[in-house]
Amino acid sequence: MPNAVLLCENTQLHSARYSIVQQTTTGGVPTAAWEVIVEIPVTGGEKPLWILDGQHRINGLAGSAQSDNQIPVVLLLNHGCSVYAPSVVAKLFAQVTTEASPLDNLHHDWLTFAFRLRDYSETRATSPQQISSMEVVAELCRSPELPSRGITNPFFNRVRFNPKSPPVGPQGGGFQYTCSEIKEIIREGYYGASVTIPHVQPRELAGQIALAYMALINKIAAPHQDTVFFGAHSNGQTVMQHAFLDACLKRIGRFGLQTQAEWEALFSSLQFPTTNWKFDWTSSLNGANGSISRSIASAVLSEAFVSGTIPSGSGTIADYLKGNEGKLTVEYSKVNANSRVLSAGRRREEVKVGNTITHTISPAAHFKIVGKSTNIGKIDIIDKGYPSTDAVSYRERGELLASPYSGRPCSNPLRLVLRCHHYGATKSDINLDIRW
Numbered sequence: 001m002p003n004a005v006l007l008c009e010n011t012q013l014h015s016a017r018y019s020i021v022q023q024t025t026t027g028g029v030p031t032a033a034w035e036v037i038v039e040i041p042v043t044g045g046e047k048p049l050w051i052l053d054g055q056h057r058i059n060g061l062a063g064s065a066q067s068d069n070q071i072p073v074v075l076l077l078n079h080g081c082s083v084y085a086p087s088v089v090a091k092l093f094a095q096v097t098t099e100a101s102p103l104d105n106l107h108h109d110w111l112t113f114a115f116r117l118r119d120y121s122e123t124r125a126t127s128p129q130q131i132s133s134m135e136v137v138a139e140l141c142r143s144p145e146l147p148s149r150g151i152t153n154p155f156f157n158r159v160r161f162n163p164k165s166p167p168v169g170p171q172g173g174g175f176q177y178t179c180s181e182i183k184e185i186i187r188e189g190y191y192g193a194s195v196t197i198p199h200v201q202p203r204e205l206a207g208q209i210a211l212a213y214m215a216l217i218n219k220i221a222a223p224h225q226d227t228v229f230f231g232a233h234s235n236g237q238t239v240m241q242h243a244f245l246d247a248c249l250k251r252i253g254r255f256g257l258q259t260q261a262e263w264e265a266l267f268s269s270l271q272f273p274t275t276n277w278k279f280d281w282t283s284s285l286n287g288a289n290g291s292i293s294r295s296i297a298s299a300v301l302s303e304a305f306v307s308g309t310i311p312s313g314s315g316t317i318a319d320y321l322k323g324n325e326g327k328l329t330v331e332y333s334k335v336n337a338n339s340r341v342l343s344a345g346r347r348r349e350e351v352k353v354g355n356t357i358t359h360t361i362s363p364a365a366h367f368k369i370v371g372k373s374t375n376i377g378k379i380d381i382i383d384k385g386y387p388s389t390d391a392v393s394y395r396e397r398g399e400l401l402a403s404p405y406s407g408r409p410c411s412n413p414l415r416l417v418l419r420c421h422h423y424g425a426t427k428s429d430i431n432l433d434i435r436w
Contacts, residue, residue, distance in 0.1 A: 004054075005051060005053065005058060005072070006054060006092075006096065007051060007052065007075050008075075008077070008084055008092075009049060009078060010047055010050055011050075012046070013048070016048075018048055018077070020035070020077070021037070022034050023035060049075075050089075052093050053093075057071075060117050063117075064121070076092075106160070106178055109183075110161060113134045129187050129192045130183075130187060132191050132202055133184075133190075137159060137179050137206075138179075139202050139206035140206040140209060141159040141179070142157075143203070143207075146207040146211065147203050151210075153207075153210050154170035154172060154213055155175075155210055158171070159177060160176070160179065161178075163178075172214075172217045172230055173229075174236050182245075188246070189246040189249035189250060189253075190249040190250075190252065194253070197253070197255075209248065211259070211263055212263045215264040215267060217230070218264055219273050220272060221277075227277035228240040228277050229241060235278070239290065240297055243294070243300070244301060248305065250302040251266075251305040251306055266308060270304055270305075270310060271317070272317075275316040275317060275318050276316070277318065279318065281322065283424060283426070284424065289424070292421050292423075293425075303374050304317060321375055321422060322375075322422055322424075323422040324375075325353075326352065326376045327352050327353070327372065328371065328376070328430065329369065329370050330351060330432070331346060331348050332347045332364040333345075333347075334363055334364050334365065334366070335366050347364065351430050354428060354430070357432055358435060359435070361434055361435065361436050362436040364436065367434065369381075375422055379418060380417075381418055381419075382417040383414065383416060384416065385411045385415055413435040414434045415431075415432075416434065417432075
C-alpha cells in the first residue's frame with residue numbers, strides 16, 4: 001500500500017462540493033466514524049478536491065496493473081470552520097513539494113516492483129528480467145528452508161530491504177547485499193544473460209544460491225573470516241563475492257539445477273580447499289583498478305565454473321588472477337599504398353606474460369592485439385625507445401608501424417612493453433621486439 005495521499009478542498013470554488021455525516025449506531029448513538037460524500041463533477045467541470053501531496057503516486061498507480069486499488073487519503077476540509085484558507089493551502093503545497101525527503105532507493109525499488117512501475121512496468125521489454133530477479137531475492141530472504149529439501153536457508157531474513165537496518169549477510173559471513181544490489185547480480189548473470197536451458201523458477205534459483213553458498217563454506221579452509229569470501233573489514237572482498245555469485249549463475253544457466261554435493265565436487269576440482277583465499281597480495285580494488293578487477297574476477301570464475309577446470313599450468317585460481325599463464329594474441333597485417341589494412345596474408349602470434357621475444361613481420365606494417373586470456377584486463381603498449389618523460393603509447397586496437405604508413409617515426413626493431421593489468425592492481429610485462 002502506498003503512503004496516504006493528502007487532499008484538500010478546491011479553494012477556488014465558492015461553495016463546498018461535499019458533505020460530512022457522522023455515523024451512528026442502530027440505537028442512534030454517535031460514533032467516531034464520519035462519512036464524507038464528495039460531489040462528482042460533470043465532465044470538464046471544476047474538481048471539488050485538490051491533491052496537495054501524492055500526484056506522482058496517483059499517476060503511477062493509474063498507469064499500473066493496480067489502477068483499481070483503493071488508496072488511503074488524508075482530507076483537509078473546512079467543515080464548520082475556516083482553517084484551510086487559500087494562503088494556508090498554498091504554503092502547505094510549497095512545503096510538501098520542495099521540502100519533502102525523496103524516497104529511499106530501497107523503498108523506491110520495492111514499491112516500483114510491487115506495483116509494476118518503471119523498470120518493472122509491463123510496457124518495458126526488460127521487465128520480465130527485472131521482475132523474476134526481484135522475486136528470487138524475495139524468496140531468498142523470506143524462505144526459512146530451501147525448496148523441497150528441509151535445509152535451513154542461510155540467507156533467511158538476511159538480505160537488506162530496509163535502509164534503516166544495519167548491513168546484514170548470511171550467517172557464515174560476507175555477501176552483505178541490499179535487495180537492489182543482489183537483484184542486479186541475478187539479472188545480469190542469469191535472466192539477462194544467454195542460457196542454454198530454460199530458466200528455472202525464482203524459488204528454485206534462490207535455493208541454488210543458498211546451496212552454492214553452503215558448499216563454499218564447506219570447501220574453504222578455516223579460519224573463514226580471513227578469506228575474501230567470508231572475511232570482515234579489509235579481508236572480505238565484495239569483488240570476489242560478486243564474481244562467485246555471477247559464476248554460479250552462469251553454471252546454472254548452462255547445466256541447470258545442482259545439488260549441494262555437486263557444488264562441493266566442483267569446488268574440490270577447482271582446488272578451493274587448498275587455495276590461499278586471503279589475497280593479501282592485492283594492492284588496490286578502487287577506481288579503475290576496481291573496474292578491471294571486477295571484470296577479471298567474473299570472467300575467470302565463470303570460465304572455471306562452466307568448464308570445471310583451471311587453465312593448465314596456472315596453479316590455483318588465485319595464482320591465475322595474479323597473471324600466471326596470461327596470454328595475448330597479436331595480429332600482423334600488410335597495408336596498401338593508402339595505408340588501408342589488408343586481410344590477405346594476415347598472421348597471428350601468441351605471447352605470454354614474462355616473455356622477451358622478437359617477431360619479424362615484413363612485409364606487414366600493422367599490428368594489433370586481437371585476443372587476451374581472462375586474467376588480463378587493461379593493456380598498456382609502451383615504446384621503450386622513448387624516455388619515460390616523453391612516453392609514446394600505442395593503441396591496443398591497432399597501429400601502423402613503418403614509414404611512410406605511420407604518422408610518426410618508428411625504430412626498427414620497434415621495442416615494445418606490453419604491460420598487462422591483472423586482479424588487484426597487479427601487473428606483468430611482455431617484452432616484444434618487432435622487426436620489419
